[in-house]
Amino acid sequence: MSHAEVWVIAAAAVFGIGLYSLLIASHLLRQLIAIKVMGSAIFLVLVVAAGPIDGALDGLPKALVLTGIVIAISAIAFALALLVRLAEVTGSTSLEDEADDDR
Amino acid sequence: MNALEGLAALLLVAGSSFFLAGTVGLLRFPDALSRLHALTKADNVGLLLICSGLGVLAGSLQTAGMLLLVWLLAMLAATVSAHLIAGRALADDTPELPGEQDDTP
Amino acid sequence: MIAEALAGLVFLPLLAACAVAVVPKRAVGVFVWSGLLPLPALLLPLTEAVWREGLVRLAVAGFASPLGIEWRVDALALVVLWLNALIAVFVGLYAARDYPPGSARGGRFWALWLLLTSAMNALLLSADLFNLFVTLELVTLAAIGLLVIDGKPAALRAAMRYLLLALLGSLFYLLGVALIYGQAGTLDLYQAGERLGPGLLPVTALVLMTMGLLVKSAIFPLHGWLPAAHGNAPGPVSAVLSAMVVKVSVYLIWRLWLWLAADWQPAWALPLLGLLGAGAILYGSVLAFLQVRLKMMVAYSTVAQLGYLMLLFPLLGPLGYSAASYHLLSHGLAKAAMFLAVSNILAVMGTDRLDRLAGADRRLPLDTLTLALAGVSILGLPPSGGFVSKWLMLQAAWAIDGWLWLAVILAGGLLAAAYLFRPLAVLCARPATAQAADDGSPPSATGLHWSGVVALLLALGALAAGLAPAPVLALLERGLPPGILP
Amino acid sequence: MSLAIDLLIATGLVVLAWQALVGGSLFRGIVMFIVFGLTMALAWARLGSPDLAMAEAAIGAGVTGALLMIAYWRLRALGANRPAPRSPLRARVALGVGLLSAVLVAMIGLAAVGAIGPGGEAGQALAEALPATGLGNPITGVLVIFRNLDTLLEVAVLLAAYVASRAVMGDDKAALPLPPAQDAPLVGALVAVLAPLAVLVAIYLLKAGSQLPGGAFQAGAVLAAGGVLLMLAGRLHPAPLCGVGLRIALVAGTVVFSGVGLIMLALGQPLLAIPGTWAVYLIETAMMISIGATLVLLFAGSAGLTGTPRR
Amino acid sequence: MTVLLPAVVVFLLLNLVAGLWRVYTGPSAADRMLSALLFGSTTVAILLLLAQWQDSPALRVAALLFVMLAAITSIAFVAMVQGGAARRQPATRANGTKS
Known part of the structure; x- marks a missing residue:
């Protein structure tokens, strides 16, 4: 309800930064942060793009965002457990070094 | 602008000035410990003043109670955090944070 | 009665998990089988209802679609539900050998297996765009959990890559949902379709959602994660990944293009999607031929066969639609059988490297037979389900004079023959004399293990799909999507 | 004036995202990510949704930040190596893709915002249907009554994430290492105040959830934050085995929600129909317990929890 | 009053930005951890002001949440930094509770 354009542009910039970091970062932890940050940006677009209903912002997308936040943390939590195990087993924290896979 | 709103405005402005003092201290002081001192002391008094200003504005006792709880908890948290961080800053032989030097991309 | 069947499909495996x-x-086994075995039985009343009325609808929690979530079962959903039930039960029976419900790892394996089955049923029933996002996430998490249950380094790395790409795909899908809700004001897939017109925003939302789903369904050129994931997964997991998990995203792409965007389909995009499919067929087949390991060959074969599902878009019409749906069914059965057979070979021979599998057919006669029969269906030779779908697709291409698509389908068949006969030749070849000499007697055939029988049953199912396609095709004819050109 | 506030918070978001994701050490990135989450909570507060502000702060910044930090600490404790930075060519390509996607999303967003219709039909239907349910908070109404299948599957997603993490962990390990406990005397005092307060705030959020902003997710996250505090202060320890009570807590949300839904179906009501506000509270309590238990176990990286430290 | 409240919020936001600059550039580890303290007070004040200005009492509960989170985050920082030194000693399997 307040200056939707400001939020949308900020969300777009955050999404761009997230995608840039996802491609450039070689440390998986940084890539997971990038995905969480991009998710927050998309939630912002979801709420703002839905538009106000008689003044207040529409309640339904807010419930969707709440569901989205919990799903985001479930995915990130599992990804972190996977990352720690990957680092423990192969000693690498990046998807790049394929050296030690048993081909 | 009756008397109450005047008082509230005064408290809010005073609170803001304490926050300003805290931030100036944070930026200008030479080392971590003195910055810690600035931040915890000034900001907490600032928060107290702002909370009391808002309490006066809100006018309901229940809101004032909530504000008081928030402030008390903020003070407790600030003291313990400052104690721990100061302990860490003193004991820590390496001024850098782990991972500082490796600048992982 | 229908509401109980629908509820059972989703909640029975969920509560069992x-x-x-x-x-x-010690009590895990009872709940596992009570969660899995009734699934086909629950589908019977549903099949009868869809056969009678063509469409079954249920407003979950009693609220109609703009506010609440709606379940809808039409012919396509029913076919994929049947495939999911069959795969869950048969591959489940196979998996009980490697992961007995009573074992330490068994508890976690079966909890994830049941969650995966329940999530896929919930996805196939749902008609709500955001609910599809939630079920898609549950499918992805459960599938990747199963992928890493053995903890092999290669599987861990493949799972990490798969998870990152799947999360990125979900973000694009969610952005599309945000746009559609902003424009249409409703999240129901069919209602939103009616409310949206051929404007810039709906098409952008459709493209974004399709890009996200293309990543999740590993369609060429976004297929990078699939071979490593399916190739390094444990036997039964690679079967369910190839037969179902990847297909579910393609099913969603169909839903979006043929139901949501029924009357405002961007016509320029249809041949593009077809080209992606053609690229997948050619690239996947060539790579499958070059593989050294049997499981990687079967994984690249999945990449290739997924291309056929994308050929639906250039060949849009009743024929093309029935062909693609039937291909989804028969490929699911055949590929699951193939992966189970390969898993048996890997377990008994200790390796799946083709140069070390000479003479494996004597030790594993049943699995070689299963591999051959499943290969028949993947290849599309006459008696199998694969033949029916390829034949219908050829007719569809012929009807619209699509020479390019005709050539791609035929080339796909030939290349499939190449990469399937090569392992069979190796398996049935006479082992090098040295190997036969050192253990004296010719290698004795391993006992008739029931897990081999399960794989054979799946392969026979793929063949049976070829012998009696009439009922399924008639069912599909009645449930034609509005997006099909008359 | 309100534009100035929004502009400041929006630019704060962009700057913090840049600081969290580009350059600098990883630990600083995590710290900046937590600050980004809290600023995002401010943005939700400005957009008039306190529910999301609390959820983003508690789950987005708090629990996610704790998980990232513990993962970072474990990677260092395992001595995992630091990957080589990417080639400059890839950096340029990534920059191009990032800029392009930012411009595209901006254009799409602005077009979407510009072309806003009279407001979502679903939103209006929600406004009309809400009073009948006796709930004041539309978000809890949507989550527990109107679109409750989403919420049920979402709690199942959390359960799947936990089981998958245990599957990844493998059963040969007792638990992942945890940083040494901070039980300085002052920390004991803070824990003695914060832990019960966390439970109190969680119960308040649960109760208030039906009329005012709040609900099971925020309450569950606050419980989890309390659990994390107890672990860091050395009061709660990872245990190799998951006690039956904890297992029941893990599946409580899914089982109670499905149970109520199926019982209603058996009584002839539509599937997942919620009979009354008592059922809403029952389901929300079960979900709060599940969410709290799952998030703490994900932080601990172990099968179970125990009060007595292992010798 | 409807002008002063947003003005104070803007002022505090500027303070926050200045504080965050120190946290970002601050050389020593303690400076990094100040961010938790900063957020314990400045952001809480902003939320309380917004609660009064936008007349939404739930933001006060959010402020209470922020204070609790700030306290937990600062303890986590100290634990992670101190624990960070664990890499030099062998990673103890059982966490190092003082016996």
Whole structure:
């Protein structure tokens, strides 16, 4: 309800930064942060793009965002457990070094 | 602008000035410990003043109670955090944070 | 009666998974089988209802679609539900050998297996765009959990890559949902379709959602994660990944293009999607031929066969639609059988490297037969389900004079023959004399293990799909999507 | 004036995202990510949704930040190596893709915002249907009554994430290492105040959830934050085995929600129909317990929890 | 009053930005951890002001949440930094509770 354009542009910039970091970062932890940050940006677009209903912002997308936040943390939590195990087993924290896979 | 709103405005402005003092201290002081001192002391008094200003504005006792709880908890948290961080800053032989030097991309 | 069947499809495996996570190890088996075995039985009343009325609808929690979530079962959903039930039960029976419900790892395996089955049923029933996002996430998490259950380094790395790409795909899908809700004001897939017109925003939302789903369904050129994931997964997991998990995203792409965007389909995009499919067929087949390991060959074969599902878009019409749906069914059965057979070979021979499998057919006669029969269906030779779908697709291409698509389908068949006969030749070749000499007697055939029988049954199912396609095709004819050109 | 506030918070978001994701050490990135989450909570507060502000702060910044930090600490404790930075060519390509996607999303967003219709039909239907349910908070109404299948599957997603993490962990390990406990005397005092307060705030959020902003998710996250505090202060320890009570807590949300839904179906009501506000509270309590237990176990990286430290 | 409240919020936001600059550039580890303290007070004040200005009492509960989170985050920082030194000693399997 307040200056939707400001939020949308900020969300777009955050999404761009997230995608840039996802491609450039070689440390998986940084890539997971990038995905969480991009998710927050998309939630912002979801709420703002839905538009106000008689003044207040529409309640339904807010419930969707709440569901989205919990799903985001479930995915990130599992990804972190996977990352720690990957680092423990192969000693690498990046998807790049394929050296030690048993081909 | 009756008397109450005047008082509230005064408290809010005073609170803001304490926050300003805290931030100036944070930026200008030479080392971590003195910055810690600035931040915890000034900001907490600032928060107290702002909370009391808002309490006066809100006018309901229940809101004032909530504000008081928030402030008390903020003070407790600030003291313990400052104690721990100061302990860490003193004991820590390496001024850098782990991972500082490796600048992982 | 229908509401109970629908509820059972989703909640029976879900509650069984919760029970498996709680009860002590020895009682896990009871809940596993009580969660899996009734699934086909629950589908019977549903099949009869869809056969009679063509469409079954249920407003979950009693609220109609703009506010609440709606379940809808039409012919396509029913076919994929049947495939999911069959795969869950048969591959489940196979998996009980490697992961017995009472074992330490068994508890976690079966909890994830039941969650995966329940999530896929919930996805196939749902008609709500955001609910599809939630079920898609549950499918992805459960599938990747199963992928890493053995903890092999290669599987861990493949799972990490798969998870990152799947999360990125979900973000694009969610952005599309945000746009559609902003424009249409409703999240129901069919209602939103009616409210949106051929404007810039709906098409952008459709493209974004399709890009996200293309990543999840590993369609060429976004297929990078699939071979490593399916190739390094444990036997039964690679079967369910190839037969179902990847297909579910393609099913969603169909839903979006043929139901949501029925009357405002961007016509320029249809041949593009077809080209992606053609690229997948050619690239996947060539790579499958070059593989050294049997499982990687079968994984690249999945990449290729997924291309056929994308050929639906350039060949849009009743023929093309029935062909693609039937291909989804028959490929699911055949590929699951193939992966189970390969898993048996890997277990007994200790390796799946083709240069070390000479003479494996004597030790594993049943699995070689299963591999051959499943290959028949993947290849599309006459008696199999694969033949029916390829034949219908050829007719569809012929009807619209699509020479390019005709050539791609035929080339796909030939290349499939190449990469399937090569392992069979190796398996049935006479082992090098040295190997036969050192253990004296010719290698004795391993006992007739029931897990081999399960794989054979799936392969026979793929063949049976070829012998009696009439009922399924008639069912599909009645449930034609509005997006099909008359 | 309100534009100035929004502009400041929006630019704060962009700057913090840049600081969290580009350059600098990883630990600083995590710290900046937590600050980004809290600023995002401010943005939700400005957009008039306190529910999301609390959820983003408690789950987005708090629990996610704790998980990231513990993962970072474990990677260092395992001595995992630091990957080589990417080639400059890839950096340029990534920059191009990032800029392009930012411009595209901006254009799409602005077009979407510009072309806003009279407001979502679903939103209006929600406004009309809400009073009948006796709930004041539309978000809890949507989550527990109107679109409750989403919420049920979402709690199942959390359960799947936990079981998958245990599957990844493998059963040969007792638990992942945890940083040494901070039980300085002052920390004991803070824990003695914060832990019960966390439970109190969680119960308040649960109760208030039906009329005012709040609900099971925020309450569950606050419980989890309390659990994390107890672990860091050395009061709660990872245990190799998951006690039956904890297992029941893990699946409570899914089982109670499905149970109520199926019982209603058996009584002839539509599937997942919620009979009354008592059922809403029952389901929300079960979900709060599940969410709290799952998030703490994900932080601990172990099968179970125990009060007595292992010798 | 409807002008002063947003003005104070803007002022505090500027303070926050200045504080965050120190946290970002601050050389020593303690400076990094100040961010938790900063957020314990400045952001809480902003939320309380917004609660009064936008007349939404739930933001006060959010402020209470922020204070609790700030306290937990600062303890986590100290634990992670101190624990960070664990890499030099062998990673103890059982966490190092003082016996």
